[in-house]
Amino acid sequence: MDSSNVLEAQIQKLEEKAKIAPLPADLLEKIDEEIALLRGSLNPSTSSGQAGSGSFVTFENVANYINWVTSLPFNKETKDNLDLVLAKQILDKNHYGLENVKNRILEYLSSLILNMQGKTDSVLRAPILCLVGLAGTGKTTLAYSIAETLARKFARIPFGGMGDARVLRGASRAFADSEPGQVIKNIVRSQCKNPVILLDELDRITETGRSDVMGVLVELLDPEQNKTFIDHYIDYPFDLSHTLFVATANNTTNITTAVLDRLEIIQLPSYTDEEKTVIAKKYLFPKIRQQSGLLENQITIADAVWPLVIRPLGYDSGMRSLERTVEGICRKVTRLIVEKKSQAVNVTTENIKEFLPT
Secondary structure, three states, rough: OHHHHHHHHHHHHHHHHHHHHHOOHHHHHHHHHHHHHHHHHHHHHHHHOOOHHHHHHHHHHHHHHHHHHHHHOOOOOOEEEOOOHHHHHHHHHHHHHHHHHHHHHHHHHHHHHHHHHHEEEEEEEHHOEEEEOOOOOOOOHHHHHHHHHHHOEEEEEOOOOOOOOHHOOOOOOOOOOOOOOOHHHHHHOOOOOOOOEEOOOOHHHHOOHHHHHHHHHHHHOOOOOOEEEEEOOOOEEEEOOOOEEEEOOOOOOOOOOHHHHEEEEEOOOOOOOHHHHHHHHHHHHHHHHHOOOOHHHHHEEOOOHHHHHHHHHHHOOHHHHHHHHHHHHHHHHHHHHHHHHHHHEEEEEHHHHHHHHO
8 A cells, every 4th residue: 555545544533533533613724724735745746656745744734733622621511519517528628727818619519509590591600710920829729729629620821930921822834843732622522611720839930931921811711702712723712711721820919910910819828837837737737647558547747736836937938948847757757667776656756856857
């Protein structure tokens, strides 16, 4: 079988793939036109009757495009959790305090519930929350919890060091090695049109690319515009109005006014030593103990120890240093148990120096 016949067989597979995909009619028509042009490029261009080398490049271009387009979930959505009591339980389980943030999420969920019960045709516009706080105050983990609360898929787009708007919006197929942007890629990975997408560290976009990236964000975060968001690679509008965007930033200094106007800013406060103690005992320690392979009866930490662990970190606004300290304690205990030097360890004020990371 010569190369033309091989390519024709592959083209037929692409045709079948496009036909069975739930695509809008005008997009399917566009794909049919591309396939027709592709067939036209398969005319023999050498004396031996073989297809020219340019044909394979054209096929790859069209095949990649069809694969991306047919993977888009134009009509697929996950079912939201509409149990307000369960939602509150999840938020309280994952986070201590932060009542302002929790209330915003529960208010949005309440609106969803009323819309579902009333079966109204109005589109409920998701708020675009922006969690602002110093490093380690729980911004990213809170975004995960929002997705868990709503029973939605979760995706993350890191903005740290982003300097090219094409990372978000994709590159035109006229460019070599072009592909969709991070927005469409994460929609495809989520396989639904209503995921929670985290726009992480909006304030860390590079200086050179800030104006272009912020320009894309203005459209992306505007409910009147994102219902017809166009990725330059896909070159067809996709409805993002059901997507819940959550942004994070250490501060809002480097975020343009136009983008800030589209965000609901929620300040995450720094933690006091008392709050850190509660979080460490109730959330961090049980999680880290389990991750370290320790049973509940193999390690205990006396209440009097926690101020000694936290006090040197009192000026740390977040929880990361404290988390690393607790991890260090647990690792030292696991070593004692594995080396059979102890079966269980009680960390007290008398022996705490033996377990603190050095």
